[in-house]
Amino acid sequence: MQIYREKAALQGAISGLKQEKKSIGFVPTMGALHIGHLSLVKQAASLCDVVVVSIFINPTQFDNPNDLRDYPRTLENDVSLLEELNLNILVFAPNAQELYGEKIEAEHFLFDGLEHEMEGKFRAGHFNGVGTVVKKLFEIVKPDKAFFGEKDYQQLQIIKKLTQKHSLPIEIIGCPIDREVNGLARSSRNERLSSEVREEASFIYNTLLQVQVKFGTESAKSINVWVKDQFEGHPVLKLEYFEIANIDTLKTIETKEENAHYRAFIAAFAGEVRLIDNIALNY
Template sequence: MQVFKEKTPLKVAIKAEKSKAKTIGLVPTMGALHHGHLSLVKQALQTCDRVIISIFVNPTQFDNPADLEKYPRTLEQDIKLLEEASDNLWVFTPTANELYGENISSEQFNFDGLDQVMEGKYRNGHFDGVGTIVKRFFTIVEPHKAFFGEKDFQQLQIVRKLTEKAGLPVEIIGCPILREDNGLARSSRNERLNLEQREKASFIYQTLLKTRELFGTKSADYIENWVKEQFKNHPVLKLEYFEIANTQTLKKINRKRKGHNYRAFIAAYAGDIRLIDNIALNNEE
């Protein structure tokens, strides 16, 4: 397995692969890899001849400097995990200077309002940072396909909007959420949870499952109030937001409309560790 630290040698190697008509897949990550990431890699390997995994903790998508500082960095372990997964992988581990030069800042994007709700509402500038780094990786790698987890569903829709607006010839593929045995969505942040937090954080998924059940007969307002009540006295978790939104526009639901798909989105804190999750409430397109 080859590890590239600089973009120029990577681009040369990719060009050689494309000259042999090989399909290039990209799995962008911030490292601290877990089985959720490996499920994306596995899906990429099924449809691509060469899969590139980027490992880069992107500073421009963190609105909280403390969160950036605490984000787990386990590069040696990550590379070992990928080596065990497949021989057909390349890893790209650039520095911030390699990607940004001296000016580590975000571009400004118009995502047609997808970035103004939920995560965007609570994390100032987050999606401009995401858009900036994804666009740079797409420019460097020029993949045929890129794979993103549905745990970050809002991010997935924003990346789709980015490729559409910028006219980038990349097929964006959303991959199902992988969960721990208790239902907690797999995340690099889970490694920061203590035993009690990790156990009780399963409440998030349990709440989403009940939300899906209620969605058949109850209004969105009823469900939102019910969720807030469930979290009010929780011993470990503090709810930041809960919303039911249209899958395509991410706009908060007023009333259900036939032919539209909806998802429930949730963000909660266990101590200072922020956890997000979501679930489809009806048939997905």
């Protein structure tokens, strides 16, 4: 497994692989790798000859400086986990100057309104930062396929829109949410939770499971009220938002429409740690 710090060296290696007609899969990460990330890498390896894994904590997508400061930095452990997979992997671990140059700032993107829903209402500029770094990484790696987890479903839809609007010849593949034994969606942020709070946080997924059942017979409005009531008395979790949205537009629904598909989305705080999750409501 090769580790690259400079984009020119990585591009040279990828160019050689493409001359050998090797297909390139790409898994962008911010490090602090866990089983969920590794499942993306395995999926990429099953569909591509070589997998590039980027490890870069992107400063332009953090609206909260404390969140950026506290984000886990575990490069040595990340590399060890990837080595244990025994797959054909290239690791790209640049610093901010290598990726951005001297001016570390986000571009402005229009994603046809996707950026204004849910996360966009609470994290100012977040998707400009995501779009900026992913576009830069796509231009460096030039993968055939890129793999993203459905835990960040809004991000997944925005990346698909990014490739469409910028005519990038990359297939974007969404991968199922990987969960801990208690149902909590795997996230690097989970490492900041105590064992007790981590167990309590399973409440998020259990709530989504009940929403999935209720969606068959109840209105979106009544479900919204029910979810807010459930979180109201919770001793650990504070609800930031709950929304039922169309999977294509990500717009919150008032009433269900025939032949439309929906997901339920939750963001909640456990102390200072922000957790998100979602579930498909119909298929």
